[in-house]
Amino acid sequence: MKRLLLVILFFSGAVWCSGQSAKKALDLNTAVLQQYGSLAAEDLSGFTWIAQTDQFSHLSKDGTSLLLRNTKGETYDSIGVKFISDLLELEGVKPLRSLSVISWLDKNTFVFAHNKSYYSFSKDARKLSLLAVVPIEGENAEFHPASGRVAFTMGQNVYEVKGKSPVAVTTHTDSEVLAGVAIHRSEFGITKGLFWSPSGKKLGFYEMDESPVTNYPLADYTQIPALAKPLKYPMAGQASHHARVGIYDVDSRKMVYLDTEGPKDQYLTNLTFSPDDKIAYLAVINRDQNDMKLNAYNASSGKLIKTLFTETHPSYVEPESPVLFMDGLDDRFLWLSERDGYNHLYLYNTDGTLIRQLTSGSFDVVDVVGFSSKGKEVVVLATDGLMNRVVYVVNTASAKKSRLTPLQGFYSASMANGGNMVLLKQKSATLANRVYLAKASGKEGVTLLEASNPLEEYEIGEVEYPVLIGADGIELQARVIKPYNFDPEKKYPVIVYLYGGSHLQLVTGTFGGGAALWMFHAANRGYIVFSVDGRGSSGRGLAFEQATFRQLGQAEMADQLTGVEYLKSLPYVDFDRMAVHGWSFGGFLSTSLMLHHPGVFQVGVAGGTVTDWRMYEVMYTERYMDTPEQNPEGYAQSDLKNYVDNLEGKLLLIHGLDDDVVVPQHAFTLIKAFVDAGKQLDFFVYPGHAHNVRGKDRVHLIEKVLGYIDLHLKND
Numbered sequence: 192m193k194r195l196l197l198v199i200l201f202f203s204g205a206v207w208c209s210g211q212s213a214k215k216a217l218d219l220n221t222a223v224l225q226q227y228g229s230l231a232a233e234d235l236s237g238f239t240w241i242a243q244t245d246q247f248s249h250l251s252k253d254g255t256s257l258l259l260r261n262t263k264g265e266t267y268d269s270i271g272v273k274f275i276s277d278l279l280e281l282e283g284v285k286p287l288r289s290l291s292v293i294s295w296l297d298k299n300t301f302v303f304a305h306n307k308s309y310y311s312f313s314k315d316a317r318k319l320s321l322l323a324v325v326p327i328e329g330e331n332a333e334f335h336p337a338s339g340r341v342a343f344t345m346g347q348n349v350y351e352v353k354g355k356s357p358v359a360v361t362t363h364t365d366s367e368v369l370a371g372v373a374i375h376r377s378e379f380g381i382t383k384g385l386f387w388s389p390s391g392k393k394l395g396f397y398e399m400d401e402s403p404v405t406n407y408p409l410a411d412y413t414q415i416p417a418l419a420k421p422l423k424y425p426m427a428g429q430a431s432h433h434a435r436v437g438i439y440d441v442d443s444r445k446m447v448y449l450d451t452e453g454p455k456d457q458y459l460t461n462l463t464f465s466p467d468d469k470i471a472y473l474a475v476i477n478r479d480q481n482d483m484k485l486n487a488y489n490a491s492s493g494k495l496i497k498t499l500f501t502e503t504h505p506s507y508v509e510p511e512s513p514v515l516f517m518d519g520l521d522d523r524f525l526w527l528s529e530r531d532g533y534n535h536l537y538l539y540n541t542d543g544t545l546i547r548q549l550t551s552g553s554f555d556v557v558d559v560v561g562f563s564s565k566g567k568e569v570v571v572l573a574t575d576g577l578m579n580r581v582v583y584v585v586n587t588a589s590a591k592k593s594r595l596t597p598l599q600g601f602y603s604a605s606m607a608n609g610g611n612m613v614l615l616k617q618k619s620a621t622l623a624n625r626v627y628l629a630k631a632s633g634k635e636g637v638t639l640l641e642a643s644n645p646l647e648e649y650e651i652g653e654v655e656y657p658v659l660i661g662a663d664g665i666e667l668q669a670r671v672i673k674p675y676n677f678d679p680e681k682k683y684p685v686i687v688y689l690y691g692g693s694h695l696q697l698v699t700g701t702f703g704g705g706a707a708l709w710m711f712h713a714a715n716r717g718y719i720v721f722s723v724d725g726r727g728s729s730g731r732g733l734a735f736e737q738a739t740f741r742q743l744g745q746a747e748m749a750d751q752l753t754g755v756e757y758l759k760s761l762p763y764v765d766f767d768r769m770a771v772h773g774w775s776f777g778g779f780l781s782t783s784l785m786l787h788h789p790g791v792f793q794v795g796v797a798g799g800t801v802t803d804w805r806m807y808e809v810m811y812t813e814r815y816m817d818t819p820e821q822n823p824e825g826y827a828q829s830d831l832k833n834y835v836d837n838l839e840g841k842l843l844l845i846h847g848l849d850d851d852v853v854v855p856q857h858a859f860t861l862i863k864a865f866v867d868a869g870k871q872l873d874f875f876v877y878p879g880h881a882h883n884v885r886g887k888d889r890v891h892l893i894e895k896v897l898g899y900i901d902l903h904l905k906n907d
Contacts, residue, residue, distance in 0.1 A: 214650040214675070217715060219897075222708035223890045230649075232623035232702060233642035238614065240607035242295040247614070254289055259314070262612055262628060264637040270314055278319045279305065294336045302336060309334055309341055324355045331371060331385060338391025340441065344371040349385065349396050351441065360394065360439045360446065367423075370398040374434050376425075378810040379460035379476065380511030388464040393490055394439040395462050395471060398448075403430040403456075407854055412878055422851050427805050427812040428819045431456045431478075438471060438490050447493035451475055451486075458810070461513035464490060465541070466521045472499075472514040480507040480814045485514070485526070487541075499543030502530055506740045507814045515559055517566030517587075518609040525549075525569065527556060533732045536571060538587055549590050550583070555730060560613065561606030562587075563631050570595065570606050570613055570631060574730045577658065577668035579700035582615065584631055595629055601700040612636070618701045620654070650675035652714045654704050659723065661753045665735070669723040669754055670698040672706060672714045677763075684768035684904045685719045685758055686710075687792070691747040692776030693815070696730045697722045709893045716897065717905070719764055725750025741825045743804060743815055744783045751784060755791060770794035770900045775853060775882065776801065778844075779831070782861075785842055786834035794903045796896045798845040799853045799882050802831045802861040806854065832864040841903045843873040845895065852882035873899070 221230070237250040241259065248259050251269075259268040276287035287305055295301045302311050307325040312318070322339040325332050329343040329350070340353045342360075349360040349371035361370045372384040374397045386395040407424035410417045425431040433455040439446045449471060451459060458476040465472070471490040476483045482503045487496040502508050508529075515525040523546065526537045531548075534555040538546040550556055550571065557580060560570040568584050575581040582595040582604045596602050600619040606612070611632075617625040623644055628636035652673040659667040674683070688710065690697055699705035710720045724730075726738040726746040738746045751771075759766045771792045773781040778800030785795040804812050804826055805819050819826045827833060846858040858874065865872050875895060877884050884892040 215648050217646075217649045217651065217708065217712045219709060219712050219894055220890050222712040223893055224887070226708045230645050230708060232618075232645050233640060234616075234624055235626055235640060237291055238605065239292045239295060239301070240605070240610065241301075242297050242607075244298050245607065245610050245612040246298070248292060248295070248301070250290065257290055257292065260639075262636060264628070264639050268314060270312070274317070275303075275312060275319065279310075282319075282321075284308070293334055296336055302334065304332075304334070307332070309339075311339075321354075323352050325352060326357060329357075331383065333383065333385040333387060335387040335391040337389075338387075338441075340387075340391055342371070342385040342387065342394050342396075344384070349394075349437075349439070351394060351439070358444065360396070361398070361437070365400075365402075367402040368398065368400050370437065371396045372399070373397070374399045374432070375458050375460065375810050376808050378814075379458060379474075379509065381460055386462050386464070388468040388490070389466050390468050392441050393464065393468050394441065395464065395490075396437050396439070397459070397462070398435045398437055399432040400435075401432045404432050405429060409849060409851065409854075412848065422854075424851070424854060425809040427807060427809055427816065429809065431809045434459045436462055436471070436473060438493060440491070447491070449473060449488045449493045450495050452495070454478060461510055463513035463515075466516050470496065470541075474510045474513075476508065476510070478813070479817070480509070481505065483508045483510055485510075485543075487543075497543065499539070499541075500545070502528060504530075506737045509814065512559075517562045517569070519565040523566075525559060527559070529733045532734060536569065536585070547590055549585050549587060550592065551590075553732065555732060557730075560604045561608045561610070563611065564609050568631055570604065572602065572604055575599075577666060577724075577731075578656070578696075578698055578704075582613070584633065593633060595631070595633060599700070606631070620656075620700065620702065620704065623702045646708075650715055651711050652677060654706070656698070656704065657757060659753050659757050661725075661750055665726070667723050667725055667750055667753060668698045669721065669757065670704045670706060672704075672710055672720040674714045674717060674719075675711075676715075679763055681763060682765040683717060683719045683763055684765050685721055685770065686713055686900060687751065687754065687758075687769065687771045688720060688722050688777075689725075689751055689771065689773045689780055690775070690777040691725055691727055691751070691773070691780040693727055693736055694729050696724055696728050698724050709897075713897055716901065718900075719758070719761075721754060721758060723750065723754040725753075739815060741816055741822050742828060743825070744780060744787075744829045747780050748784055748787060751780065752788065752791070768793060768904045770796065770904055772796040772798075772896055772900070774798040778853075779829075782831050782842070782844075783829075785840060786831060786837045789837045789839040793840045794900050795840060795842045796845065796899055797842070798884075798892075798896075799847065799850060800831075800844060800857055800861075801853050802857040804829055806856055806860075808852075831861055835861070835864045835868045835870055838865070838870050838872065841873070841899075843875065843896075843899045845875045845877070845892070847880035847882060847884060848876050848878045849881045 235249040246261050257270040258266050260266050272290045293302045300313050309322040311320045323341040325343050328345050332343040334341050342351045347369045350357040373381045384397040401423040404423040404425045406421040409420050409422050436449040461474040463472050471488045484501050485499045512527040536549040555574045556571050558572045562569040580602050583592045585592045600617045603616045605614040613629050624642040626640040627638040652675045655671040657669045714720045758764045769792050771781045778797035781795050781797040
């Protein structure tokens, strides 16, 4: 048995223990549909900093008013949502059901969107003004506060509008060329395709030519007969789309494309502008994803000015954050990089000269929260230990950092750039949500909200957080959820829920440890529900993530088996009745365990499963596996079809019929391999759903998962 670090943190106390009064059963419908509704911890809805101040606004608890508050937490003004709605109705506009402030233009005026139109509202004059109207067909709208302009896409083209008359930025007629959308399958931190310059006089956008990419056959089965809806899907080793970056000048209505020399299938990401609009910055990554150039381009001509610096790594580089300028400092910028093994912050001159590394140590900087006046200090959110997050204030001149959040917990933060105040949200195993203000100097201010336990009335079992030691001595954070009526004298079957892939951490120092509420319902059905974050998952530095390089599934399975050994050491676990369940990468890992280590788990339920990495998308797969031609052994080792003869237990595969992320061919080809091998398994498909099953049908999904496990693990 692998050595275990016997450090187990658990919480019962006032938050999770069964009190003296009767509790309500947590039914599955409530657990799934109300996790982010009535059972979510109270929060400040619609929080927004008010421009040019340290004051802020947010919606009242009932959503009927916008409250304006100062640094002491005092409400100094309020605006009724109905009042704004009545003004809209006077203009012949549909009533406003809820108000979502986009930003404050100054301390008196804010902007909001309604019915694809953008309005400003003056709180002093109580006056409404129309800024821009996006056509009903418009998508991906991006509002620029200072100019009042909106960029959006319609069809395959980019438009911009101020007032009611849109202007076409691109005029593509080829249906395989798309502009203004997220490219590269939203890898490399890409979440959108439209980027305003600081003044709003230039608009940058991504564009992709998908003509080299193979059409993948999906269909709309609600039509009679079914309607073909082919998808452009670049699989590993195959042709990818060709990307460009356009820059449009609003005043002259002229456009240029950045002169990004190199192969057409290289990756372009992290586009941003200099404070004066004159320079466009872009990270250019080669197809092998082991070399990155941070380039500066003339935003008017598109010509390359210079490569500021390069980053290389034998495995891969993955920039996910653009150049960040600090207010009042136009000659230097911040850059996030994993070059020293952890994600840290670096300060550069705009000529590409490194001034200094601002953060260092065995932790990852998760985000830049904001910075004080003229960039004297930068506030960052960082990982803390195995499952928590902390906020640091870093002096940009000395790189000295101080901790703004002295208590343990899982923090998030918000800050008005150039301001003095930071909004902090603290969560922990015993704290649902505490929202408070602090000065960037470190002095804690007023508490704005401390949420009560939203699950107080329900039967919720204890959660424990064991830290395990893997075969190579690395620490692995785990989570154990027990039934509400846990009896230490009984033997319980186990559900292991896992993911195991990059960019996700299952066990966090939040209320409930990051577990979905359906897991507490599952525990109350008579299970121990267990998870462990193994190598490949996020928050532990580059070596922890890259341990899976070119051999997806191997290190991840080893760490899950460390978890199994820990479970076997628990006197209340029946290790002859164990199930494993996961989705997407977790589906791949679940099925891998069933086939590579038969007999460990008696039941497996795998959803949205990657079964053969040759059939997954170029950008993700080639980062972690290289191409099939470069790494045939790795691809063969991870191809689940090669191990179907090993199946011993019960296996259920689930897939969305419209899955455009892990295409249904993954499930179908694996099923065919099982049939050819004479092996029985079960399969369930969700028509009308893509990679995840959402909405009311998610209740059906979780019952399908738990019902299957009940059927094959419950002795009664």
